[in-house]
Amino acid sequence: MPGLTIGDTIPNLEVETTHGKIKLHDYIDDSYTIVFSHPADFTPVCTTELGMMAAYADKFEKMGVKLLGLSCDDTQSHKEWIKDVEAYNNGHKVTYPIAADPNKEIIKQLNMVDPDEKDSSGNPVPSRALHIVGPDKKIKLSFLYPATTGRNMDEVVRVIESLHKAAKHKIATPANWKPGDPVVISPSVSEDEAKQMFPQGYKNVDLPSKKGYLRFTSV
Structure with missing residues (x-):
């Protein structure tokens, strides 16, 4: 996968999120962090995925892992969509921030651009990508799924357990x-x-x- 990949340091971008502006390195701090992109708000597979992330949030927190979502919709769209996500997933609250990227620059720098899909204007759209970033701010693992395939959160938990043991x-x-x-x-x-x-x-x-x-x- 060209661009940012395993072993690379994640760029210290400042991003606008549903929790306000954050700088990636400050947010990661000394934790493992899952940075995951989704193609668009108010879409079916993405709604199930963010709902599952919300359902697993406590488990990730106990593992010392933070979450950060990302798509090219703006923060207001994210906030409205979160209501659907929480309603679908039995009320599990979306407690993690979701970053906005309306200019589609962040997805390029984080190597989260879908290699095939384009929007109606021919611009790039986010892939269904996921980076696990270590406390050293380096990419430890990356997943890249097509828009048609939702991610398995049990697999994300499994690989984090593996990374923790291998680091220790x-x-x-x-x-x-x-x-x-x-x-x-x-x-x-x-x-x-x-x-x-x-x-x-x-x-x-x-x-x-x-x-x-x-x-x-x-x-």
């Missing part, structure tokens, strides 16, 4: 991993280091290559 321990999470499952020890960790770092023990999988790179443990 020298591990990675294997395919289909979910919280509570074993993790794998980084290949950069020697056997002697692994014994010290993982006193709870680990399982070295016996592979045909006899290379001891696949080591499972719990953290």
